[in-house]
Amino acid sequence: MLRTAGDDTIVVGGGLSGLTAAAFLARSGCPVTVLERAATPGGRAATRESNGFYLNLGAHALYRGGHGSRVLDELGVARPGGIPKPSGAYALDRSVAHALPGGFVSLLTTGLFGLAAKLEAGRFLAGLARIDAAALDRTSVREWIDASMRHPDVRRFTHALVRLASYANAPDTMSAGVAVRQLQAALASNVSYLDHGWQTLVDGVRARAEEAGARLRTAAAVTGVERTSDGRVAGVQLRDGELVAARTVVVALDAPAAAEVLPDGLARRHAAAATPVLAGCLDVALKSLPRPRATFALGVDEPVYFSVHSASARLAPEGGALIHLGWYVGDDAPEAKTVERRLEGVLDRLQPGWRDVIVERRFLPRMAVVSALATAADGGLSGRPDAAVLETPGLFLAGDWVGPDGWLADSALASGRRAAQLAAEHARRRDVAAA
Numbered sequence: 001m002l003r004t005a006g007d008d009t010i011v012v013g014g015g016l017s018g019l020t021a022a023a024f025l026a027r028s029g030c031p032v033t034v035l036e037r038a039a040t041p042g043g044r045a046a047t048r049e050s051n052g053f054y055l056n057l058g059a060h061a062l063y064r065g066g067h068g069s070r071v072l073d074e075l076g077v078a079r080p081g082g083i084p085k086p087s088g089a090y091a092l093d094r095s096v097a098h099a100l101p102g103g104f105v106s107l108l109t110t111g112l113f114g115l116a117a118k119l120e121a122g123r124f125l126a127g128l129a130r131i132d133a134a135a136l137d138r139t140s141v142r143e144w145i146d147a148s149m150r151h152p153d154v155r156r157f158t159h160a161l162v163r164l165a166s167y168a169n170a171p172d173t174m175s176a177g178v179a180v181r182q183l184q185a186a187l188a189s190n191v192s193y194l195d196h197g198w199q200t201l202v203d204g205v206r207a208r209a210e211e212a213g214a215r216l217r218t219a220a221a222v223t224g225v226e227r228t229s230d231g232r233v234a235g236v237q238l239r240d241g242e243l244v245a246a247r248t249v250v251v252a253l254d255a256p257a258a259a260e261v262l263p264d265g266l267a268r269r270h271a272a273a274a275t276p277v278l279a280g281c282l283d284v285a286l287k288s289l290p291r292p293r294a295t296f297a298l299g300v301d302e303p304v305y306f307s308v309h310s311a312s313a314r315l316a317p318e319g320g321a322l323i324h325l326g327w328y329v330g331d332d333a334p335e336a337k338t339v340e341r342r343l344e345g346v347l348d349r350l351q352p353g354w355r356d357v358i359v360e361r362r363f364l365p366r367m368a369v370v371s372a373l374a375t376a377a378d379g380g381l382s383g384r385p386d387a388a389v390l391e392t393p394g395l396f397l398a399g400d401w402v403g404p405d406g407w408l409a410d411s412a413l414a415s416g417r418r419a420a421q422l423a424a425e426h427a428r429r430r431d432v433a434a435a
Helices: 016-027 067-075 104-109 115-130 141-148 152-166 176-189 199-211 255-261 266-272 336-350 409-434
Strands: 009-012 032-035 047-050 053-056 089-093 096-099 191-194 215-217 222-227 233-238 243-245 248-252 277-286 296-299 304-308 321-328 358-370 395-398
Touching: 009 016, 009 233, 016 032, 016 067, 016 199, 016 248, 016 395, 016 409, 047 199, 053 277, 053 321, 053 358, 067 199, 067 409, 089 152, 089 336, 104 115, 115 152, 115 176, 141 152, 141 176, 152 176, 152 296, 199 215, 222 255, 233 248, 248 409, 255 266, 277 336, 296 336, 304 336, 321 336, 336 358, 395 409
Parallel strands: 009 032, 009 248, 032 215, 089 296, 248 395
Antiparallel strands: 047 053, 089 096, 222 233, 233 243, 277 321, 277 358, 296 304, 304 321
16 A cells, blocks of 8 residues: 655544634644545535525524634634524414514514413513523423423424524434524524625635645545554545555544544444434525515424525625525425425415526435434533544544534534644644653
8 A cells, every 4th residue: 555644633524624623733833634535625515606696505504603603713714794684584384474483573463373372482582591501401302392381382483493593303302402502592693694605614714724834635535544553543544545644633524424434432433323414405596586575484384494595695696596495304304305395385485486587496305414413312512522532542523523512513613623722732742752
């Protein structure tokens, strides 16, 4: 096998977590190379431009006050975009579009609830910020909702809000602590849709990494982490047989991909056992928006999502519209064709005539939103593996399934920073010992 000299540190994976790890490692003075299996970096954060439309891989929203935003601030990565407006928002229930309760006026006027349910929903929304999320880490979403809310309509509405905030449709197993934190973050700071899509983040983090001296190598698929006879990191093996030497490795992949690369041990077994969070995504580009005021809808009786992202961010040419629809996949999800038809039905209801102005459409039947569900049985985020792989000195982890901080992209970015900090400390201790 061909063995090549490598940098002291290799980062496996060029998604947001890997690029973030590389940026912080390079800033700390560590020579670092990112090995990305695809032709271009970005992973699930990549955006495709077509006819002036910027299509993310399904609906993406950045929590404005989350861990990810703080990491991006630290790196100096700009994220222009806009906050979705509360007007033009609907709750879809039994084929009827009601005003989506989001404030006092909409709660009073919506036809979604009767009076008793409105009073209970109002108390829940008013008290959401005061809920102790940590106390619910080992409670499932369903157990929390059933114990906290009496009215069936309020329970169904809260399940819909949890799906919206977490992208997950697993009420019997998902940690309520994670769900509550996401709801609180949305209430406190809202989210942003990004101009020109999430490629803005990919390009920004990559630029910070390369400015600090990190190198990016694409079309370099890693198949395994190599170890010395005493169990320390020795480098990585590529699919073409090349061995790249390194004394420190950060595996920044989603859980299924990490399970294929990591050496046997607790981290690999954790990754292999992960349950992904999935969504059926319908992305639609239109020449114009038939009903400009209908910009958002959330399903109550069905796990659906509809949002005109171009109403808040620069994602379409002048006069055009980019719409993301989603079906939060649960255990009882219908087959892909049925999901696609139901999402088209939402478009028919909210934007009649959309087929007459369509430019492009893309359906992704089972898009991985998060590669590992945070369950109540594992204690929520605290049950995820740490960035340091203790049984293999010099090996570290990053990704949306790693570490106790954040959910969705927040965890990818936060774990990338954490892995870089630990890897840099390891390198310094190793150099001191060698001296």
